[in-house]
Amino acid sequence: MTDALHLTPELVEDPVRGYADLRARTDVGHAVLPGLDTPVRLLTRFEDVRAALTEPRLIRDRGAVPGGSDMPDPQAELLAQGLEGLPAEYVPYLSGHLALFDGDEHTRRRGPLTRAFTARRVSALRPFVEKTARDLLTLLAGREQADLLGEFAYPLCTAVICELVGVDAADQDRVCGWIRDFAYGDGSGVVEGLAGIVEYTKDLVARRRAEPADDLVSALLADGGLSDDEIVTAFFLLINTGITPPALFLAHGVLALFDHPEQLERLRAEPELLSRAVPELLRYVTLVRIGATLYATEDFEFAGTPLKKGEAVTVGLFGADHDPAAYEAPERLDITREFGRGDGHLAFGHGPHYCIGAALGRVLTSVVFEELLVRRPSAPELAVDRDDVEFGHWPGDGFHLVRLPVRL
Known part of the structure; x- marks a missing residue:
């Protein structure tokens, strides 16, 4: 497709100017996402993205398009890359992700998780999050250099998910090791981590069926809405959405404050601003940069664009959260920014697929920023030159920190 914008890491890293040409069009333009070859209609305007996430004629499951579709599919290209080399017997646990279902099937799979993810359960995790964060920070304090991502954020988020699910204390080191190898290791232990x-989890489900506990697996079994295999799939959903995205967000959020020292100084001076700083950092960072692919169920016009049945559309969440039409000076981090009703940003998505762990993410984020940035006698500092901070690039989504060296 000759007029498709090929998104480079440099363009994705600048969500205001990088998407300016797409936003300026009267229709929805095509883009090729980083690391992929298949073009897709890419939504970058805030209101278009919100509308798409609640549009019933745009669905996640390509197989449910009436009569099927033979149009280009970037999601298939992305999944093929992600599942390459994995044993076939384990693939269903990864391809059964909630984000890929719609309607009644999505409701059936999401309902038990929503009912189990109660405010009481999330609130009860706060003391565990606080203690774990403090213990990790104590271990890292005083070192010449500590990796805030690999040695703090990832272990913290992994421990919280294990605690939520109900991994027994005696098993947590082993299970956390498997999660690390599968989700954010060097790639050499992915299959072993997946299998472990x-x-x-299969064994844990059997044990909790015999002896229930106060954990998520027991709650899902009591609910009865998911099969045993679907509970295993739910654990992978939590691993994929509850560890890497929040861990990376914590690191990117701290880096954003390093880049805006006046904002960090003000947050330390006025801790009450934390309740505004968290949503503003979520907007500013928007860790899931590109949302799931959507498919038109029929020919219809959307955002000034005639869509064909089966045509692929995706949402640029990072771009939408930096839309000048939606925010004053969106390129500026402002911890006093007020959003009004609701989130005021799309970092957790919108509509039926709104992030199921958003409440847990807010607890985790507020605890970490308070313990790391507000309570400590002095603020952490970047331990390397800013130009030496290392980023990696993921297919379809863009750039992410590889590590964040700091002095505590």
Whole structure:
């Protein structure tokens, strides 16, 4: 497609100017996402993205398009890359992700998780999050250099998910090791980590059926809405959405404050601003940069664009959260920014697929920023030159920190 914008890492890293040409069009333009070859209609305007996420004629499951579709599919290209080399018997646990279902099937799979993810359960995790964060920070304090991502954020988020699910204390080091190898290791232990998590979770489900506890697996079993295999799949949903995205957000959020020292100084001077700083950092960072692919169920016009049945559309959440039409000076981090009703940003998505762990994410974020940035006698500092901070690039989504060296 000759007029498709090929998104480079440099363009994705600048969500105001990088998407300016797409936003300026009267229709929805095509783009090729980083690391992919298949073009897709890319929505970058805030109101278009919000509308798409509640549009019933745009669905997640391509197989449910009436009569099927033979149009280009970037989601298939992305999944093929992600599942390459994994044993076939484990693939269903990864391809059964909630984000890929719609309507009644999505409701059936999401309902038990929503009912189990109660405010009481999330609130009860706060003391565990606080203690774990403090213990990790104590271990890292005083070192010449500590990796805030690899040695703090990832272990913290992993421990919280294990605690939520109900991994027994005696098993947590082993299970956390598998999760690390599968979700954010160097790639050499992915298959072993995947297999370990699957077999352990199957065993945990059997044990909790015999002896229920106050944990998520027991709650899902009591609910009865999911099969045993679907509970294993739910664990992978929590691993994929509850560890890497929040861990990266914590690191990117701290880096954003390093880049805006006046904002960090003001947050330390006025801790009450934390309740505004968290949503503003969520907007500013928007860790999930590109949302799931959507498919038109029929020919219709959307955002000034005639869509064909089966045509692929995706949402640029990072771009939408930096839309000048939606925010004054969106490129500026402003911890006093007020959003009004609701989130005021799309970092957690919108509509039926709104992030199921958003409440947990807010607890985790507020605890970490308070313990790391507000309570400590002095603020952490970047331990390397800013130009030496290392980023990696993921297919379809863009750039992410590889590590964040700091002095505590």
